[in-house]
Amino acid sequence: MGTLSHAITPKLALPGHDFSSSSSYYGLTFPSYLNSRFQGSNSTTRLAKKIRVSAESAKHRPAIDFSDPDWKSKFQNDFETRFNIPHITDVFDDAVSIPSTFCLRMRTPVSEEFARGYPSDEEWHGYINKNDRVLLKVIRYSSPTSAGAECIDPDCTWVEQWVHRAGPREKIYFRPEEVKAAIVTCGGLCPGLNDVIRQIVITLEIYGVKKIVGIPFGYRGFSAKELNEMPLSRKVVQNIHLSGGSLLGVSRGGPSISEIVDSMEERGINMLFVLGGNGTHAGANAIHIECRTRRMKVAVVGVPKTIDNDILLMDKTFGFDTAVEEAQRAINSAYIEAHSAYHGVGIVKLMGRSSGFIAMHAALSSGQIDICLIPEVPFNLHGPHGVLRHLKYLIETKGSAVVCVAEGAGQDFLQKTNAKDASGNVVFGDIGVHIQQEIKKAFKAISVPVDVKYIDPTYMIRACRANASDGILCTVLGQNAVHGAFAGYSGITVGICNTHYVYLPIPEVISYPRLVDPNSRMWHRCLTSTGQPDFI
Ligand SMILES: Nc1ncnc2c1ncn2[C@@H]1O[C@H](COP(=O)(O)OP(=O)(O)O)[C@@H](O)[C@H]1O
Ligand SMILES: O=P(O)(O)OC[C@H]1O[C@](O)(COP(=O)(O)O)[C@@H](O)[C@@H]1O
Ligand SMILES: [Mg+2]
Numbered sequence: 001m002g003t004l005s006h007a008i009t010p011k012l013a014l015p016g017h018d019f020s021s022s023s024s025y026y027g028l029t030f031p032s033y034l035n036s037r038f039q040g041s042n043s044t045t046r047l048a049k050k051i052r053v054s055a056e057s058a059k060h061r062p063a064i065d066f067s068d069p070d071w072k073s074k075f076q077n078d079f080e081t082r083f084n085i086p087h088i089t090d091v092f093d094d095a096v097s098i099p100s101t102f103c104l105r106m107r108t109p110v111s112e113e114f115a116r117g118y119p120s121d122e123e124w125h126g127y128i129n130k131n132d133r134v135l136l137k138v139i140r141y142s143s144p145t146s147a148g149a150e151c152i153d154p155d156c157t158w159v160e161q162w163v164h165r166a167g168p169r170e171k172i173y174f175r176p177e178e179v180k181a182a183i184v185t186c187g188g189l190c191p192g193l194n195d196v197i198r199q200i201v202i203t204l205e206i207y208g209v210k211k212i213v214g215i216p217f218g219y220r221g222f223s224a225k226e227l228n229e230m231p232l233s234r235k236v237v238q239n240i241h242l243s244g245g246s247l248l249g250v251s252r253g254g255p256s257i258s259e260i261v262d263s264m265e266e267r268g269i270n271m272l273f274v275l276g277g278n279g280t281h282a283g284a285n286a287i288h289i290e291c292r293t294r295r296m297k298v299a300v301v302g303v304p305k306t307i308d309n310d311i312l313l314m315d316k317t318f319g320f321d322t323a324v325e326e327a328q329r330a331i332n333s334a335y336i337e338a339h340s341a342y343h344g345v346g347i348v349k350l351m352g353r354s355s356g357f358i359a360m361h362a363a364l365s366s367g368q369i370d371i372c373l374i375p376e377v378p379f380n381l382h383g384p385h386g387v388l389r390h391l392k393y394l395i396e397t398k399g400s401a402v403v404c405v406a407e408g409a410g411q412d413f414l415q416k417t418n419a420k421d422a423s424g425n426v427v428f429g430d431i432g433v434h435i436q437q438e439i440k441k442a443f444k445a446i447s448v449p450v451d452v453k454y455i456d457p458t459y460m461i462r463a464c465r466a467n468a469s470d471g472i473l474c475t476v477l478g479q480n481a482v483h484g485a486f487a488g489y490s491g492i493t494v495g496i497c498n499t500h501y502v503y504l505p506i507p508e509v510i511s512y513p514r515l516v517d518p519n520s521r522m523w524h525r526c527l528t529s530t531g532q533p534d535f536i
Pocket of ligand 3: 278280
């Protein structure tokens with residue numbers, strides 16, 4: 001066996017092994033869709049290149065030499081280091097802890113267990129031990145060719161990957177009376193933002209924090225003189241989760257990191273809770289590093305907000321469930337329109353700049369989709385195996401069809417504008433409009449009548465309030481963010497892995513966007529459900 005010397009070389013040339021379904025670079029496990037078999041598509045190639053570039057940041061890590069009998073323990077040690085969560089004591093040796101002010105004994109002793117009073121601290125620990133860990137990967141793949149296999153070595157050896165368990169610690173590193181906590185929400189809207197804000201405020205108050213403020217309109221609020229910080233309390237946030245949006249407002253773009261940290265110093269903010277996606281977290285990590293450089297005793301904690309569900313390692317991010325549920329309305333309307341028309345075709349475009357999770361899950365849950373198109377899976381519109389040919393077949397056999405397309409899919413078919421939004425994200429062309437036009441043209445050319453209706457429910461979905469399951473997720477994440485800050489961690493984010501709640505170092509979750517693996521069971525299930533063929 002040789003040395004795996006490069007991060008995500010499309011084909012891993014490991015003698016004697018077919019390692020085409022997955023590749024790895026010292027703990028980053030890259031699934032099959034980054035391999036050469038999808039390089040026929042420009043969009044996928046570009047995506048793979050983008051990911052490759054992002055993953056370059058991992059290059060300083062030594063490659064794994066699988067011929068070393070100790071490679072596994074070395075890997076695990078390295079993993080432990082990578083997933084270590086930065087702590088205030090890393091910088092301030094003299095940082096002192098005090099017993100937590102977070103009260104775990106607020107309930108009435110009604111159960112028999114507590115009938116004779118509460119147990120003593122020694123007997124009843126409601127706190128998380130800082131050495132508690134959660135297993136990140138739970139499937140033991142016996143072969144790299146197993147669907148969705150994520151392997152570290154060519155033999156798919158079982159390697160335990162542990163991350164830090166989230167929750168309240170017995171010792172805290174901030175005195176509540178000395179805390180000024182700020183909350184900021186950045187990027188686009190997402191259901192659940194208000195739920196998280198609310199829960200952070202409520203939990204801070206339980207610790208005893210009096211000074212809590214909201215920074216208006218994302219990072220922009222740190223520099224815009226006309227924008228005042230918003231005082232927050234349980235009273236202010238009590239009912240905000242009943243509506244969508246963000247109480248604080250959101251924005252893209254904004255000031256530089258040093259301006260943000262200057263502003264934090266001026267305002268005396270020593271706990272910052274940052275709600276946002278990849279970009280926001282990159283900013284949060286940079287703020288954390290700048291605070292350390294300036295030797296400011298500050299905790300910066302992220303809560304991943306991405307309706308696209310494109311943050312690495314997490315089961316899901318808040319708002320995603322609500323988005324999938326809300327997308328059903330649009331899909332059902334498109335279905336009814338298509339089935340009520342003579343030769344009707346309904347098209348629904350759903351969010352997903354680089355990841356097709358919403359489209360895939362919405363297709364799976366609705367059962368009304370005939371064709372699901374996502375950025376990770378290349379497709380042709382024209383030609384013998386193209387989408388249009390299949391639509392003709394569906395019209396001939398079923399009389400109607402419904403297409404669900406993720407916004408980032410098929411961007412190669414559209415005119416490039418090089419336009420970028422204030423955060424530097426590329427502004428996409430409208431793939432839904434393009435598909436609608438192409439369908440009309442193609443059917444006109446063969447003199448087959450077709451009635452195409454296109455629905456883009458993006459902003460209707462994003463503005464919704466969180467559903468019950470997202471409401472719970474937001475609550476737990478908001479609480480854990482506060483517990484993490486009080487425990488003295490900074491440069492971390494909160495998440496759910498294998499149904500357990502964890503703290504992760506920010507760089508590990510944003511090194512590239514999480515994508516749908518076309519070799520995963522979930523995508524296979526989606527294909528089984530829609531019955532669509534390969535469009536290549
Ligand atoms: N690499 C980065 N470093 C620092 N800040 C960033 C970075 N990328 C984006 N940001 C900032 O994060 C905020 C949100 O970014 P954006 O990409 O719009 O949304 P999201 O956080 O949902 O990805 C913006 O204010 C933007 O300026
Ligand atoms: O129109 P806007 O506000 O730029 O938002 C569009 C984008 O927002 C999203 O909903 C996700 O936004 P974030 O990256 O901020 O989470 C994408 O699906 C979409 O491309
Ligand atoms: Mg972004």
